[in-house]
Every structure is written in structure tokens, then in C-alpha cells.
Amino acid sequence: MSHSAPFAWSPVGGPAAAAVLGVVLTRGPISRVGIARLTGLSSAAVTKAARPLIEAGYLVELPGVEHAASGVGRPASPLAVCADREFFAGVRISGDELVGVVTDLCAQIRNTARRPLGGHGVPVVEEVAALVGELLGASEEYRARTRRLGVSVSGDAEPVPEALLAGATGLDVTLENGVRALTVAEQWFGEGVGASPFALVTLGAEVGCGLVVDGRLVTGAYGVAGEIGHLPVADGGPRCRCGGRGCLAAYASREAITAACRAVTGRDVTPEAAAALARAGDEEVRAVFARAGRAVGLALAAVVNLVGPERIVVAGDEAAACDLLEHQIRETLAARAYGGASQCPLVLRPLRPEGWARGAAVVALRGLFPDGPIDGRWNGRRSSFPFFR
Amino acid sequence: MSHSAPFAWSPVGGPAAAAVLGVVLTRGPISRVGIARLTGLSSAAVTKAARPLIEAGYLVELPGVEHAASGVGRPASPLAVCADREFFAGVRISGDELVGVVTDLCAQIRNTARRPLGGHGVPVVEEVAALVGELLGASEEYRARTRRLGVSVSGDAEPVPEALLAGATGLDVTLENGVRALTVAEQWFGEGVGASPFALVTLGAEVGCGLVVDGRLVTGAYGVAGEIGHLPVADGGPRCRCGGRGCLAAYASREAITAACRAVTGRDVTPEAAAALARAGDEEVRAVFARAGRAVGLALAAVVNLVGPERIVVAGDEAAACDLLEHQIRETLAARAYGGASQCPLVLRPLRPEGWARGAAVVALRGLFPDGPIDGRWNGRRSSFPFFR
Structure with missing residues (x-):
């Protein structure tokens, strides 16, 4: 849409x-x-x-x-x-900040800008328009050849109607779930090219997953798919915000890790301070991260055993401290992947805020294909035509 | 193939x-x-x-x-x-028995036969040929209009080469994984018609799952997909045959349930006796079934949260005692399905040995489509052509 x-x-x-x-x-x-x-x-x-x-x-x-x-x-x-030939604007709206980029047709970031939110009573739509103005104002080329804006909204942000954004920016606007936008960006321009199935998992404030099967993003019959954060990885376990117990997010979201670190240290640590304690060798804090990494590995094992991806990318937010999770993630996945599924390569990589905005810009780029997403049907195995569904 | x-x-x-x-x-x-x-x-x-x-x-x-x-x-x-107009033979090979059917073009079972295995030193291929001869011999029509045989092999049976089976029976032979064969049968002629995504889960000796996404059976990049039996539903828990702990199969396979019932009763009960004890109200045995049902519910929650099926069918082998699991399955799934995924209808049904053989016959029927599986692309949402990939 x-x-x-x-x-x-x-x-x-x-x-x-x-x-x-x-x-x-x-x-x-x-x-x-x-x-x-x-x-x-x-x-x-x-x-x-x-x-x-x-x-x-x-x-x-x-x-x-x-x-x-x-x-x-x-x-x-x-x-x-x-x-x-054409540029694309992408904006990530989170609870307290806007992050925007301009990309070219190859999804290369050409300009970036940030803008804090909530401080001065200006509606988000106007802040987005101002950010886009700033992004495009940097070059006559950007102004002349940018006609599409992609927007992704994080879980803690207010929803913003596409029509209002289009009116305020004068651009063709597409809203997309942030994890799905990242998945499409990876499918078209990253590790997902030619991989089928393909899975992207995000760690950090939001534990999410995008799945590509047969070249198409899986969206679910009832709008729910890729909710890896709510995969049960324990029968019992800590309480999740969804009401369940033992969900992956209840172990591995930034909020869950930080809360558990507060509990073991008795101090009101920030996510960054918790990671610093772990890196400094605090055994109890390290155990919290290890448990989170094990939970991620169990959830990834569920993904590889059920869907059989050709490749998985795990992208961690700045505060996700993937370095503290990686060993347990890999060890657990290797132990629990069934049979040939253990061959699935796992790529861990950092995910900066501009990466979310770039994903939104790729959603805008997808607007070049008016008959629907191209969704990578040309993965080298299929040669059927048309790709468009 | x-x-x-x-x-x-x-x-x-x-x-x-x-x-x-x-x-x-x-x-x-x-x-x-x-x-x-x-x-x-x-x-x-x-x-x-x-x-x-x-x-x-x-x-x-x-x-x-x-x-x-x-x-x-x-x-x-x-x-x-x-x-x-055409009939199809389907044979299920298990460790100790052959079960065969003849179906018509509408996948209706028209004849069935069984044959014990292993008792008299005859190679399995010859036993299959004898069973098929018996099945087709029942009618001149079957003999004249059956040209395709589908074969599915259970986990405890010896593999049998397609070429040998073709030579022994004179039919066009297709081997398929049993759960995948059942899934295709359900997708074409059962609850899966028009459902996308669609999931079929088998309980009993084999805990398996077939997934259909965008009308196509998910097979996995490394040959592994739908391995729901090895989804981790606990961090720790009982040891599974795959080497992991807390796999669904370690709670809910017939073997696991029976072993746990033996442990709590101290008696060498059969699966049927264990189910009888539970139905008669033995609290400890009931708890074993309840725990198995909860594990199934957690694994189904992983399926709905990750893949978002429009419908799930759970088919239980004769000894799976689904009646003893159903309450916990439904309760756990309802509690753990995320958001809209809780709308996914769950159909529980018995699965008789002839059902496995019918699935194999549908695999043979699929051979009518020489350019590949039709895989239900006409699910009412898509109108693109061709379906064949």
C-alpha cells in the first residue's frame, strides 16, 4: 500500500x-x-x-x-x-527520534539525517516532512529525482497515516513494518540475494524476523508471521509482555536483558552499562547474556528446522551487544539444528539506525514495480515468468 | 523424482x-x-x-x-x-507392515490391502509388488487404468529404490516423505484447499509437519523443513533421539509418551495400555499426556507465530491418543499464539494407516502434472499464470 x-x-x-x-x-x-x-x-x-x-x-x-x-x-x-537516475527517501520513526536517509537506485546511502522527537510539541508528520526537506535539500539532484518515501515505524512509536505523510512531503509514501523492510533490503541487495528460503532476525529493542519463502515475504494469513520474539523457548520461564512465559523476547530483548542484569546486580544499570559489566567479566551479568544467547539459538533452531532457510542474517541493534551473545547463539544453533539444517550459514552483523531507514528507502524503491513486489523470483533456480503476483 | x-x-x-x-x-x-x-x-x-x-x-x-x-x-x-478415468496405487512402508490403497482421480479410496513384513525373508520390493498385484487384481478396471504408484516410507523402514519398485511393479513410481505426501493430499483434497499458508502436523510414532507457503510445499534449502518434532519447546527437558533436549518429540512422540508412562507407573505398559490408564483417571499418567499436549501446543504456537498459517490440521496416528492431548493442545496454542495468529483454526483428526497410503497415492496422482507440482496456486487469491515452477 x-x-x-x-x-x-x-x-x-x-x-x-x-x-x-x-x-x-x-x-x-x-x-x-x-x-x-x-x-x-x-x-x-x-x-x-x-x-x-x-x-x-x-x-x-x-x-x-x-x-x-x-x-x-x-x-x-x-x-x-x-x-x-532516481533517489529514494527512507525514514525510521522510533519513540524518540527520526532517522532518515537518501539512497540511490542501488540502495547505497547517499545522505543521512536525524531529528529528535517529542521535545517541542510538533506533530510527527511535520517532523518527518522537515527531515525529508533537510535530506533532499542537500543536493539539487536529490530534490529533482526523489519521488518516493518509505517509512517504517518502531514498536514504541505512534502510527502515522500514509496519506498525511504524502500530503506533508509531496512524495509517494509507503509504510512498512520495519523488520519486513529490512528483510526486503537484504533480499534485494544483501545476503538474501539468491537465498531461498531466507530469514533475517533482528535483536535489540525489537526481536523480530522476516521470512522469505520462494522469493516472497511471508506475511501470514492473519497478518502475523516472523514473530520470533514470541516463540516459546521454554515451558515456563520469565514473563513476556505478550502475557506468555518463556518467549524469546522475555530472554533476549534489550529490555529483558537489562531487567535481568538489574536483578542480579541490584543496580539500575543501562543496557550499555550492563554490556560493559559483562565485558569486564561480571559472571552473573555474563550469565544473563549467555542465557539470552542460548534462547536466540533455540529460536533460530526452530526457524531452520521448520522453514529450512538457505541463509540467516542476525542483525543486532547498537545496544544488542551481539558480541556477548554470539558464542551461545552459534553453539546452541549448531547443537539443535536437525540434520542438514546445520549447514545453514549464520551471518551476525550490527544494525545501525541508518540501516532501518535504508530498509524503508528500499520499500520506496520497490514502488518502482507497480504490479507488486518483485520478491527475488530470479533466484537462479526458477526461470518461470512472470514473477509478479 | x-x-x-x-x-x-x-x-x-x-x-x-x-x-x-x-x-x-x-x-x-x-x-x-x-x-x-x-x-x-x-x-x-x-x-x-x-x-x-x-x-x-x-x-x-x-x-x-x-x-x-x-x-x-x-x-x-x-x-x-x-x-x-485413472486409478492410482499408494503404498506405505513401515517397519513391520505394508499398507496399500487404490484411489480414483478424486483421491477416494477404492480398495485397501495390508501385508505384514519381515516374517519370511522376502525382499520388501517383492512384497510391495505382491501387495500392488493384490490391490489391482480386485478389478479389471484397476488393472487397466493404474499406471502410477506412490510410495511413502516411515522412519523405521528400510529405504527402497524407486527404480527397483518400478521394475517389480511395472508402474511409474514416485517415492515421497510420508508427511509431505499427506500434506499434498490435504492441500489438494482436504482442509488445505485454498488455505495459504497451510500446515499439517502428524502425531504418533512420527511427529512431523508439512508446510505449504504460497501454494508450494516448503522443502528447505538443505532438505530439512517441517521438522516440528525437533523444535525446542523447553530449555533442557527430556533427551531426544536427535541428541537434543526438550524437543517436541521427546515429549509427544508415542515412544516418549509410553516411556514416561512406564517411568511413572513402574510397569511395562504398551501405548494402548497407557492411554487406557489415562482414560481411567490415573493422575500420573494423565499428567504425562497433559505435558505432551502442552508441548504440542507450544510447537504449534511457534508455527503460527512464525509462518502464520490460515489453517492447521493435526492428524494423530491410532495410538497417538489425541483425545488425551486435545484440551492441552488447544489451551496452550490459544495462550501462546501472538495477536491475530490466534484466529488460525485447528482441526484435529485421526490418521489411519490407509491415510498414509492415500497420501502416497496422491503423490502418484501428482505425476499427471509432468511440469511439476500444481501446488494449489489457484487458492482464490492469486490469478497469475502459470502455476508451474
Whole structure:
């Protein structure tokens, strides 16, 4: 769902163009033959679909290179994305701050800005508009070629209607759940390219998960999916905010870890102070982090045993202290992954606030595909056409 | 994968024919207009694709009915499946027994037979061939119109090569994991029709799960998916055969329940005797079943929170004593399903050995679709074409 008046123009005129642009975005530079192989389109159809994308300046033909193997035949002229042809704004709204980015067509961050919230009685919509103005004001190019804004909202923030944001910014606005936005960004431009199934797990204030199966984000029949924070990892255990006991979030959310550290130290420590105590060797505090890491490993074992991802990315917020969890996460997952599922590579990485905003910008970029998400159908195993559902 | 020499003939000549036959199989009788709506094919394409299926005797045109609403216009002539046009053999191989069925095109069981294994030194392949001979020998129709055999093998049985089975039976043979076979049967002919995602869970000797997402069976990047028996539902807990602790199977498999009942009673009870004790009110034995039911509920909560199925079927083997588990399963799932996931209906039902064999027969039936599984893409939400990937 997105909202604007009028809808921003897209160079994607149909499924073939969408497939070609999608492949070059996520796999380019790539020859027309390579595109045909990944999409199942004929070479003629690829050439036909690419032409308007080249004319509109989204794709460019790179100089031809001789066939490496033979040195003969027609040189292949790979297609590449013109990263600067269009820019995208992405904003992450959390309870106390806005973080925004401008990205190019390759999802590279080109500008960032932050803005505190709540201090001066200004409505969030106006703060977002001011932040976007600041982001785009940095360059005439950004102002001229940014027509889409993606917004993700953290769990502790107020919901903001798309229509109001569109009115205040003059952009085509798409709201998306933050973890799902990150998952799409990773699926298109990160570790998720070509991985099916694929799972992204976030640690920190929000323990979440995005799942991609057969190239599509799993959304759940009742709007619930990827709620890894509420996977039971113990029968009993600490109370979770959802009312259950033994949920992953009750062990591994930043709030849960900090509360447990307060309980064992008897001091009102911050998340950062708790991590510092653990790094300094406080055994009781270290045990809290170890227990959290074990809980994450058990939940990841549930994901690999049930869904069988080809790869998992665990992205930890600044205060998630992934370094204190990693050993237990890996050890527990290795012990509890069933059979071949133990082959699933696990990538741990930090997640900065700009990363959330970049995910929102990729949701905006997805707006280039008016017939729906491309969702990485060209994962190298499928060649069926169309990708669009 | 299937094996035979030569491959059995199929009336399905291409994706449009596959879509039409698939819709009529799973949703028929249905008008051409209804088929067009579900498949995204034009009415002309439906008519064209249906013609050879009618000529080959797989589909039949029912007498036209007046439009109920108006009583005017061209009468709609729904298409229906000719159930007797082709039959399918399905065999379940377990450690000590073969169970076989013949089904028709509508997956109705038309004949059943059983055969004990291991008593007289005959190779399993020969026993399967003898069982199939007995099944098909019951009717000239079965002999003449059965060309496909599906085989599923339980966890405690020896693996049997497809090629040997094909050679011994003269049929086109497809081997499939039992739980996956049941899941496909349910997806095409049962509670799974139109449900996306969909989950089937088996209880009994084998605690397993089949997941369907976006109309496709989830198989996992490393061959592991749906291993609900090895979902950790406790941090610690009883030892599982996989080496872990607190796996669902360590609480809820027939073997685990029986072992726990032996421990609390101090007697060498059978699964049936344990269930009888619980039904007679033995509190300690009842507690074992209650704990198993709670573990199942926790694992189902993981499934609904992570994958968000539209419906779940739990099928219990004869000795699974689902009646002793149901209350705790439902109560725990209701308590632990997150948000909207609690709307997911849960259907509990008995699973007889013939049910496993029927699942294998549906795998054989799937062989009618040479370009791959149809996997229920026409779930009423999608209209994209083709379904085949």
C-alpha cells in the first residue's frame, strides 16, 4: 500500500520490464543472455523490455567485452543500473527520534539525517516532512529525482497515516513494518540475494524476523508471521509482555536483558552499562547474556528446522551487544539444528539506525514495480515468468 | 523424482491444461468462467485447454444449468472430473507392515490391502509388488487404468529404490516423505484447499509437519523443513533421539509418551495400555499426556507465530491418543499464539494407516502434472499464470 497524489511515475511498463530491471538491480552488471537465463524471457524479449529502461536513463549498456573463453563472437554488452537516475527517501520513526536517509537506485546511502522527537510539541508528520526537506535539500539532484518515501515505524512509536505523510512531503509514501523492510533490503541487495528460503532476525529493542519463502515475504494469513520474539523457548520461564512465559523476547530483548542484569546486580544499570559489566567479566551479568544467547539459538533452531532457510542474517541493534551473545547463539544453533539444517550459514552483523531507514528507502524503491513486489523470483533456480503476483 | 520405463502417459499437455485439470480436481464441478477466474486464463484458453481433457475422458461436461439468479442467458455447463478415468496405487512402508490403497482421480479410496513384513525373508520390493498385484487384481478396471504408484516410507523402514519398485511393479513410481505426501493430499483434497499458508502436523510414532507457503510445499534449502518434532519447546527437558533436549518429540512422540508412562507407573505398559490408564483417571499418567499436549501446543504456537498459517490440521496416528492431548493442545496454542495468529483454526483428526497410503497415492496422482507440482496456486487469491515452477 502506498499513497500519493498523483502516483509517482515508474519506467516499469509491464512484467517483462520489471523482471529486467529487477535482475539488473540485484544481479547487475549482467548480460542480456544472463538476464534471459534468470528470467526465462527470450533474448528478444529482454532486448525489447530493456530499451525503454535505457531510454529513460535507468539502465545503461556498458562497453562490450570479448567473450573471455573463446575471444570470438559478438561481444556481450552487460546492462548496469544508473545509480543516480532516481533517489529514494527512507525514514525510521522510533519513540524518540527520526532517522532518515537518501539512497540511490542501488540502495547505497547517499545522505543521512536525524531529528529528535517529542521535545517541542510538533506533530510527527511535520517532523518527518522537515527531515525529508533537510535530506533532499542537500543536493539539487536529490530534490529533482526523489519521488518516493518509505517509512517504517518502531514498536514504541505512534502510527502515522500514509496519506498525511504524502500530503506533508509531496512524495509517494509507503509504510512498512520495519523488520519486513529490512528483510526486503537484504533480499534485494544483501545476503538474501539468491537465498531461498531466507530469514533475517533482528535483536535489540525489537526481536523480530522476516521470512522469505520462494522469493516472497511471508506475511501470514492473519497478518502475523516472523514473530520470533514470541516463540516459546521454554515451558515456563520469565514473563513476556505478550502475557506468555518463556518467549524469546522475555530472554533476549534489550529490555529483558537489562531487567535481568538489574536483578542480579541490584543496580539500575543501562543496557550499555550492563554490556560493559559483562565485558569486564561480571559472571552473573555474563550469565544473563549467555542465557539470552542460548534462547536466540533455540529460536533460530526452530526457524531452520521448520522453514529450512538457505541463509540467516542476525542483525543486532547498537545496544544488542551481539558480541556477548554470539558464542551461545552459534553453539546452541549448531547443537539443535536437525540434520542438514546445520549447514545453514549464520551471518551476525550490527544494525545501525541508518540501516532501518535504508530498509524503508528500499520499500520506496520497490514502488518502482507497480504490479507488486518483485520478491527475488530470479533466484537462479526458477526461470518461470512472470514473477509478479 | 519418479522412475519408470517408459514414463506413464499424461493427458496434461501444457501449463494451461494442468491449470484446468488442477482446478477441476480440487474445486470441481466448476464452470469455465469459474476456472478462468481462478487461473487467470481467458475463457477461450480454458475452453481450448479443456477440450483434450474431455476427449481423453478425464473431464466431463455436466448438463447445463440455467443461471440461478436470472433464469436467462446461456446455461453454464460445469466441468467435473471422471473419477474412474485413472486409478492410482499408494503404498506405505513401515517397519513391520505394508499398507496399500487404490484411489480414483478424486483421491477416494477404492480398495485397501495390508501385508505384514519381515516374517519370511522376502525382499520388501517383492512384497510391495505382491501387495500392488493384490490391490489391482480386485478389478479389471484397476488393472487397466493404474499406471502410477506412490510410495511413502516411515522412519523405521528400510529405504527402497524407486527404480527397483518400478521394475517389480511395472508402474511409474514416485517415492515421497510420508508427511509431505499427506500434506499434498490435504492441500489438494482436504482442509488445505485454498488455505495459504497451510500446515499439517502428524502425531504418533512420527511427529512431523508439512508446510505449504504460497501454494508450494516448503522443502528447505538443505532438505530439512517441517521438522516440528525437533523444535525446542523447553530449555533442557527430556533427551531426544536427535541428541537434543526438550524437543517436541521427546515429549509427544508415542515412544516418549509410553516411556514416561512406564517411568511413572513402574510397569511395562504398551501405548494402548497407557492411554487406557489415562482414560481411567490415573493422575500420573494423565499428567504425562497433559505435558505432551502442552508441548504440542507450544510447537504449534511457534508455527503460527512464525509462518502464520490460515489453517492447521493435526492428524494423530491410532495410538497417538489425541483425545488425551486435545484440551492441552488447544489451551496452550490459544495462550501462546501472538495477536491475530490466534484466529488460525485447528482441526484435529485421526490418521489411519490407509491415510498414509492415500497420501502416497496422491503423490502418484501428482505425476499427471509432468511440469511439476500444481501446488494449489489457484487458492482464490492469486490469478497469475502459470502455476508451474
